[in-house]
Amino acid sequence: MAGGAMAGGEGSLRALLRAANKLLQQRRYHAALAVIKGFRNGAVYGAKIRAPHALVMTFLFKSGSLREKLKAIAQATYAHSRNLAYFVFTYKGLMAAQSRLQGKKIPFHAFLAACIGGWLVFGENNPINSQIIMYLLSRILFGLSRLAVEKGYIPQPRQDPFPLVAALVWGTVLWLFEYHRETLQPSLQSSMTYLYEDSEVWHDLSDFLLYNKRTDSK
Template sequence: MATVTAAINHLLASGRFKEALAVVKGLRNGAVYGVKIRAPHALVMTFLFREGSFFDKIRSIAMMTYQHSRNLATFVFTYKLLTALMKWLESQKKQYHSFIAAFIGGYLVFGQNNPVNKQINMYLLSRILFGMVNLGVKKNVIKKPKTDVFPWFAALVWGIVLWQFEYHREVLQPSLQSSMTYLYDDSNVWHNLRDFLIYNK
């Protein structure tokens, strides 16, 4: 066993097969990161907002964590494999390789319409919108504002989301609906000091 471990360590330290080994390490990192991100989030959200028995909640947490971890691992594996193949075919790395590989991986892995994928895609959408604005400023396509526009951004985001919640809440994600119901609807309901201060309702 020690000989096998030494041989593997020697291979890893040698730098040979770096692209192929990076694909395998990407699979591993995707799986681990998926668990780290999803398990705590699912635990908190499930026990705060989901109905059902204790074992139903644990099963739901395990399923969401597995799905997030598997999807992220599969995507990283697919992305790194495709970019490595395109680099090998063209003898050099090109910018469009990233887009094509991620486009294919996104369609295959995150294209299935389910709650976990919806949440991940929505999370990324907000980040890339921010990124595109910053890229526009960096490339001088957008003029850099002379004052901080973040307060106006915050005002617009919160104005739109509360208007949607109050008048068109069915268009919002179920998890966001649950959070906002707790904050804005449930705070209108009480019967005595107990459900006013100690319990929600």
């Protein structure tokens, strides 16, 4: 009796899986299903990116109990994962809607859909969103520079411009850190303080080589 019920349950599960797989193969549902999978991928990718970053930054630069640090890591990971999931869902949904309305996909659709998603999802000025926007901004500048060369808007450089870019970026960021620190993002301030200011202070071999700062009262 019990064996028959178990076999019946397994049969129902297999039938459900077959139905789900059949549904996933239906082309007419592809746009809607792509939006759902985009939400899933956004959530997973956001967690993969934020969790290790939050772990390192929290234990390196934040004070507090272990419980408080773990809570901060969980909150940052959840916020990044949620925002990226919402953005991908919004973007892909708007792309599908525009394509359906106009009967085809055009380049402006991507720009408009992403603008709306960026406003709705990443419009709040907080540390997580700020880091994401700055990450994207640097890559946009590189991408637009390469596109300008490809399209012939600016001439192909005779020499690799990267050394000059590196020099200007480091020169500018250290000048800002030394004289206008408040303009830099907090995590960057923490990193630079550790590298360039904490390295100026020590008392003995322990906080010269083993530790950044002494924890006793010597």
